[in-house]
Amino acid sequence: LNNEKGIITCLMLTPTSYWRTQINGEDGTSIKSSLDFCEKIVKLAKNFHNYNFIIKFKILDESNDHFFINSINKIISSSQNIYFDYNKDVSSANLVAHSKLVIGKYSTILDESLASGIDVLVDDEENFISSFSFFKTNRFHIIKNFDDLLFYSKNLLNRDGTFFENYKNNKNKYISGYLTNKGEIGTPKKIIEIIENFITKNRI
Numbered sequence: 001l002n003n004e005k006g007i008i009t010c011l012m013l014t015p016t017s018y019w020r021t022q023i024n025g026e027d028g029t030s031i032k033s034s035l036d037f038c039e040k041i042v043k044l045a046k047n048f049h050n051y052n053f054i055i056k057f058k059i060l061d062e063s064n065d066h067f068f069i070n071s072i073n074k075i076i077s078s079s080q081n082i083y084f085d086y087n088k089d090v091s092s093a094n095l096v097a098h099s100k101l102v103i104g105k106y107s108t109i110l111d112e113s114l115a116s117g118i119d120v121l122v123d124d125e126e127n128f129i130s131s132f133s134f135f136k137t138n139r140f141h142i143i144k145n146f147d148d149l150l151f152y153s154k155n156l157l158n159r160d161g162t163f164f165e166n167y168k169n170n171k172n173k174y175i176s177g178y179l180t181n182k183g184e185i186g187t188p189k190k191i192i193e194i195i196e197n198f199i200t201k202n203r204i
Contacts, residue, residue: 005052005081008153009095010041011104014059015068028105028126031068037105037123038075040146044153045082051157053082054095058107060086101156103149114141114171115179119156121149138178140170 013029038055045053055076060069069086076082085095092109096102102113103121106129110120122129122142129135130142143149155163 005050006100007095007098008048008051008053008101008103009092009099010037010053010055011092011096011102011107011109012037012055012057013105013107014057015065028124028128031071033105033126034068035071035075036125038072040123040149041082041103042076042079043146044149045079047150048153048157049081051081051100053079054085055082056085056090056092056095058092062086101153103153111179115175119167119171121152121156123149138170138174140167140174 012034015029015031015034034057041053041055045051055072062069065086069084072084076084093112096109096113096116096118099113099118101119101121102110103123104110106122106124110122113120120141124130124142125144127144130139130144135142141152143152152163152167155161156167158164
């Protein structure tokens with residue numbers, strides 16, 4: 001890890017088995033979805049040599065997920081600025097705290113990242129969370145493909161221009177409207193309660 005470079009943290013959900021994906025549908029947790037995401041990060045990292053990209057999953061078991069881990073290592077092997085953290089030495093929260101940008105599949109830690117002031121991009125190529133009515137009106141940080149990912153990342157890291165100003169304004173509205181408790185930044189527990197209750201009531 002190059003300590004002179006900024007950090008972009010890429011947070012993933014716990015991968016699920018093929019049979020579970022077949023039953024529940026694609027929600028961004030399938031092995032295919034996870035590997036596709038890592039391939040996009042490899043392409044993205046080629047455009048940002050001044051940043052370290054760190055990929056971290058919510059839960060990975062080195063003994064049971066060794067084939068999956070090896071597949072990711074193979075994908076990122078040619079990259080000089082991507083690191084795959086699959087141990088428990090560094091928490092996701094610690095990585096986020098030192099990041100310039102967080103990219104990942106939707107989970108409450110991404111809302112916690114927004115509430116702490118970090119810019120966030122939610123990868124939803126599967127069109128899973130976008131099907132929730134809540135995110136149909138709160139989609140300022142949702143990306144659907146690599147072109148979106150590259151465009152959003154460039155503008156957020158440069159921190160200027162119309163896109164960045166619109167993102168910042170929408171982020172502030174999202175935080176004040178959904179991630180705060182009477183004007184104060186909510187605890188992770190409070191954020192989970194607010195978002196999950198809203199999504200449950202408004203899913204189509």
